[in-house]
């Protein structure tokens with residue numbers, strides 16, 4: 001360990017490196033913390049609150065309750081058809097429909113397009129169509145979101161954060177909106193018109209006297225629109241709030257999942273033994289690609305799940321320290337009482353590379369997630385490994401979309417491995433996206449997929465050669 005179990009990362013903030021601290025900060029419902037003002041920097045303006053950016057605990061709890069019910073088993077299941085549509089399209093585009101090996105290609109941007117298109121379908125009922133080759137202004141959006149969040153993340157970690165957040169409602173928001181790059185303005189315009197259109201359709205269907213609603217898309221947007229306050233029976237969200245919640249789902253759901261998918265493909269194509277095992281598991285479990293959908297068979301693929309866990313351990317897609325602010329009365333973390341106002345958090349990447357918990361943290365070894373007398377991995381080993389890896393966070397602010405995310409990851413890896421053969425590009429391309437010897441600590445290991453924190457997770461690669469499987 002380089003910096004010890006607790007590290008002061010800003011004058012008023014401490015990061016912790018233990019599983020007890022993790023539970024004390026995020027775990028309990030009443031843990032005397034709230035989201036820090038870092039989150040406020042992401043809010044478009046005061047008229048667009050949403051579950052991710054609000055720092056008001058009561059407002060968060062209220063919205064979160066609604067979102068928990070929006071992400072019901074039924075809604076999650078309704079996401080499947082959209083996920084399959086975009087994953088299959090990704091396979092066709094990347095393999096070029098050929099059983100010959102393609103030239104090496106960096107699949108990173110195409111993965112970004114796919115997850116963005118999935119979220120467009122789920123959150124707005126619109127296929128953004130960014131996977132397709134044609135010119136499309138929406139194609140600039142994933143990159144625009146990355147640039148935008150990179151800037152906000154820097155402000156969020158700077159001494160100017162307090163001033164920035166204070167100035168936002170006093171005119172800074174208006175200025176930021178007016179001086180935003182054209183692509184950001186286009187994106188907002190697009191969001192506003194898509195949501196407006198969708199609200200209109202929902203309003204028409206809701207006002208039908210015969211109650212006929214069979215032509216409605218039963219997706220996340222529909223669930224958000226239809227949710228009602230249990231006490232008053234009124235809609236849970238105003239139109240502005242609806243727009244804000246739908247758009248945060250796109251930001252929260254697209255890049256995280258894309259980073260996870262890129263990481264898995266990197267690790268599988270650089271670790272032949274793991275790749276052969278997962279390929280054997282998927283190809284022997286299913287008799288056709290159409291069977292690869294959520295359900296008992298996919299859940300039975302435990303090596304596939306272990307591959308996902310292991311790549312989330314090595315290259316987490318939730319890299320943020322998820323800063324929380326200690327409330328009046330203080331918070332005891334690992335035996336130290338922290339005063340009100342202290343910013344606290346846990347750094348995901350450092351936790352999952354702990355040499356105390358993982359003897360070989362730089363080695364991609366999915367077996368560490370499976371209890372098996374043959375490999376000597378015990379229940380205690382798996383529990384210890386899991387105690388420091390929480391890709392979706394824990395507690396009241398954890399990821400509300402995690403079931404959708406896991407469905408996306410399982411279907412994506414399952415279908416890709418079933419339909420295609422993959423290998424790393426040759427020479428320099430073999431390690432593209434990985435660490436480099438001449439870099440600093442933590443970035444040197446070539447077998448590790450490099451991820452960067454910009455609140456969302458940034459990545460580049462991997463470079464792959466692919467071909468359609470010959471059946």
Ligand code: HEM
Nearest residue numbers: 051052252253256257260318322392393397399400401405
């Ligand atoms: C592999 C994919 C994903 C990972 C690793 C992930 C991880 C996370 C993490 C770590 C948080 C907490 C962030 C914080 O407090 O700062 C979070 C929150 C959130 N996630 Fe995800 N996420 C993923 C996919 C998704 C998807 C697909 C959706 C939507 C369909 C989604 C929606 C959200 C929302 C709305 C929140 C805010 C929850 C709250 O504040 O109560 N995420 N996610």
